[in-house]
Amino acid sequence: MKKRFYAGDGIFPLIFVISFFVLGSAPSAKTVAANSMVGMQEDSIQSHEFTPAFELKIGGEGFYSIEPATGNGFGGIAAIMVDMDASIHEHLDFFAAFHFDSALWDDFLNKPRLQREGLPPEHRIDLTVEEFFLSWIPMGEILEIMAGRRFSGFSYANRLHLADFQFNMKPRIFTTYWGDNHGLALDGISLRVTLPNDGFSTSFMVEAAKSAYGGDQTVMTSVLDAGFSAGNLDIGLRGFGYFDHQTFCHPLLNYCNEDISSQLTLDEGFALNAFGGGTNLLWKTGGRKSVFFQAEWIGRRIMSNFLYGGYAFAKLVHSEKVSSSFMVQQLEMPDFLGEEPNGRIERSYNPGISYFPMEKHRFRLEYHYSDNSIYYRNMLLFKYTFFLDF
Numbered sequence: 001m002k003k004r005f006y007a008g009d010g011i012f013p014l015i016f017v018i019s020f021f022v023l024g025s026a027p028s029a030k031t032v033a034a035n036s037m038v039g040m041q042e043d044s045i046q047s048h049e050f051t052p053a054f055e056l057k058i059g060g061e062g063f064y065s066i067e068p069a070t071g072n073g074f075g076g077i078a079a080i081m082v083d084m085d086a087s088i089h090e091h092l093d094f095f096a097a098f099h100f101d102s103a104l105w106d107d108f109l110n111k112p113r114l115q116r117e118g119l120p121p122e123h124r125i126d127l128t129v130e131e132f133f134l135s136w137i138p139m140g141e142i143l144e145i146m147a148g149r150r151f152s153g154f155s156y157a158n159r160l161h162l163a164d165f166q167f168n169m170k171p172r173i174f175t176t177y178w179g180d181n182h183g184l185a186l187d188g189i190s191l192r193v194t195l196p197n198d199g200f201s202t203s204f205m206v207e208a209a210k211s212a213y214g215g216d217q218t219v220m221t222s223v224l225d226a227g228f229s230a231g232n233l234d235i236g237l238r239g240f241g242y243f244d245h246q247t248f249c250h251p252l253l254n255y256c257n258e259d260i261s262s263q264l265t266l267d268e269g270f271a272l273n274a275f276g277g278g279t280n281l282l283w284k285t286g287g288r289k290s291v292f293f294q295a296e297w298i299g300r301r302i303m304s305n306f307l308y309g310g311y312a313f314a315k316l317v318h319s320e321k322v323s324s325s326f327m328v329q330q331l332e333m334p335d336f337l338g339e340e341p342n343g344r345i346e347r348s349y350n351p352g353i354s355y356f357p358m359e360k361h362r363f364r365l366e367y368h369y370s371d372n373s374i375y376y377r378n379m380l381l382f383k384y385t386f387f388l389d390f
Helices: 011-025 029-047 103-116 258-263
Strands: 053-066 073-089 092-102 125-136 143-151 185-197 200-211 218-230 233-245 270-286 289-302 305-317 322-335 342-358 361-370 379-389
Touching: 053 103, 073 103, 073 379, 092 103
Parallel strands: none
Antiparallel strands: 053 073, 053 379, 073 092, 092 125, 125 143, 143 185, 185 200, 200 218, 218 233, 233 270, 270 289, 289 305, 305 322, 322 342, 342 361, 361 379
């Protein structure tokens, strides 16, 4: 999935073409105004019936892993999760997600890095504020403004929580390239404009913030979405650009070496330091059965080079209680043996099956095979995840 010819000179023509198509298919100003007026009238009627609501979800996750080569097993509590969702006003919502990561799970994910650096295992419980933001929707579905901490919307998968039951672990193009096991979270403001039009919708989002987990550098993203629905088929396309200040430090890779820094030259100032895109497809075949496919790729500047990675994920929902999936990942990692941090390719293959004994309870069995990984071993991973509503 490494596509070096998609760098800088590829993504902007793509966005320009999509933008031209978006503008050409968008409804006229008169139509938008008419639809907005209808929406405001409906909102005016609904405002008399609005009742504030509050939802609390508490979840837990346990895991057990076996290394097939040695037969060694390791397991424990992975995390405790708390989600809060409140409708404060008909146009204003509040959402917060807290994650208590156990030392067992954190050390399990990062053990190879700890071993490489000669660090002892750390025994602790870490509180991560995944999201904590207000969402204001003043014009129905057309305009949405969010302020606070939230997962960046540049990707389909980066926005997911464990309660979405899509992956055991998020794809590594987010967790590794941005330095946190949860993905990229931002502290700031985002604005999204959506133009629906008879089964076809487009949206444009801008995020202006600071990186929540990986330092305090200024971050800006721009995301262009297009979606199409027809009968039982939904298709989505997305492209994004990510701008920040270049840095030598990377929290998960833990590269902050002065000797390495002295050998490299960085582009100073605010610059495009990541770009990418993705697509997804959902086909409902009948009853509760469905086929879901999603793929994303990213070019990410680490030190002085762009590195490339991506994943492709397919899921078959067989019944209300059973689904199976398969994911392929490819990641280009920095290799600092030479004078320049040239990339080394890592691939992994993750088949899995999920069983839902009841709503919001999942047993997940997944096999991780990596042909050249410095992070994850070949392992059979079992997880149980649950959420309770209050």
